[in-house]
Amino acid sequence: MLTDSPGIHHVTAIVGDPQANVEFHVGVLGLRLVKRTVNYENMLAYHLYYGNRTAEPGTVLTCFPYPNDVPARLGKPQWESVGFAVPPGSLDFWAEHLDDHDVECSGPVERFDERLLRFTDPADTRIELVETDSPVDPWTDGAVPADHAIRGVHGVTALSANPYATAGMLDTLGFDMVGEEHEPADDGGDGDAADAGSDATRVRYRADGDHATVVDVLDRPADYGREGIGTVQHVAVRVESVDELYEWHSLFRERDFDVSRVRDRNYFHSLYVREPGGVLFELATETPGLTVDEDIETLGESLVLPDWFEEDRELIESQLPPLSVPGLD
Ligand code: ZN
Numbered sequence: 001m002l003t004d005s006p007g008i009h010h011v012t013a014i015v016g017d018p019q020a021n022v023e024f025h026v027g028v029l030g031l032r033l034v035k036r037t038v039n040y041e042n043m044l045a046y047h048l049y050y051g052n053r054t055a056e057p058g059t060v061l062t063c064f065p066y067p068n069d070v071p072a073r074l075g076k077p078q079w080e081s082v083g084f085a086v087p088p089g090s091l092d093f094w095a096e097h098l099d100d101h102d103v104e105c106s107g108p109v110e111r112f113d114e115r116l117l118r119f120t121d122p123a124d125t126r127i128e129l130v131e132t133d134s135p136v137d138p139w140t141d142g143a144v145p146a147d148h149a150i151r152g153v154h155g156v157t158a159l160s161a162n163p164y165a166t167a168g169m170l171d172t173l174g175f176d177m178v179g180e181e182h183e184p185a186d187d188g189g190d191g192d193a194a195d196a197g198s199d200a201t202r203v204r205y206r207a208d209g210d211h212a213t214v215v216d217v218l219d220r221p222a223d224y225g226r227e228g229i230g231t232v233q234h235v236a237v238r239v240e241s242v243d244e245l246y247e248w249h250s251l252f253r254e255r256d257f258d259v260s261r262v263r264d265r266n267y268f269h270s271l272y273v274r275e276p277g278g279v280l281f282e283l284a285t286e287t288p289g290l291t292v293d294e295d296i297e298t299l300g301e302s303l304v305l306p307d308w309f310e311e312d313r314e315l316i317e318s319q320l321p322p323l324s325v326p327g328l329d
Pocket of ligand 1: 010012234236282
């Protein structure tokens with residue numbers, strides 16, 4: 001018996017320079033670097049995790065720095081953006097804070113009765129800050145005062161090649177449709193041609209958990225996208241157990257979806273599935289979690305490797321560029 005997903009587990013983006021990535025997400029957004037490891041498919045590249053104080057599922061953005069990759073082109077089918085939750089009333093602080101760091105932002109705009117700002121990180125990843133109540137325990141030793149600090153992921157937006165198929169996937173995972181809004185044509189202030197030129201319909205889906213529950217599906221004309229620096233590459237949703245992962249795997253196989261085998265990602269088990277709308281999802285367990293190999297107090301302070309890479313530690317450390325983390329180094 002499959003259980004409804006309570007919401008998002010993590011969001012993963014492809015970015016460029018790792019130092020610029022850490023300076024922005026830690027030094028400007030005030031997230032905590034909660035894991036410094038390598039890409040399990042490419043041990044000579046970083047995999048950087050940002051999150052809240054305790055690195056709990058639903059707060060985590062992970063980044064693959066590929067400085068030599070091509071710039072992304074937004075299009076179908078892709079994840080369009082990631083939104084973080086900030087406390088109601090904090091957007092004035094954020095607008096000024098981003099301006100102080102020379103980050104151009106647009107907004108505030110209102111969407112489904114929530115106010116939000118939009119901007120991009122140094123890789124051109126589209127990011128939103130959304131005013132909403134959240135039970136998440138923020139990182140308070142960072143660059144942003146506790147009153148305004150990010151409370152984890154709020155939600156994500158998908159630009160689907162087939163919104164009906166993506167809606168079906170979300171329904172299968174346990175998300176409910178909760179609203180629909182018309183978005184007039186504009187470029188969101190970020191000058192991105194792929195955003196411009198046509199009206200869109202935004203349909204909101206929500207999981208039943210208490211944080212990181214929102215997935216919006218955008219329906220608007222767009223060319224095919226190209227994955228690269230600035231792409232939100234996949235979104236993982238939380239699932240109950242490894243046993244359930246195998247059940248999900250069977251279900252996706254029965255439906256002829258493009259699904260990976262169940263993988264051990266050290267901090268969770270997961271599978272990847274591209275639904276017929278073309279959008280890449282991951283399903284991930286909440287356990288054992290990011291504190292399995294580090295104490296909460298020292299999360300992210302040193303390079304941690306899974307057992308199967310430990311014998312190559314010397315090589316890995318000699319190949320990775322040095323990383324200076326605001327507040328740590
Ligand atoms: Zn992932």
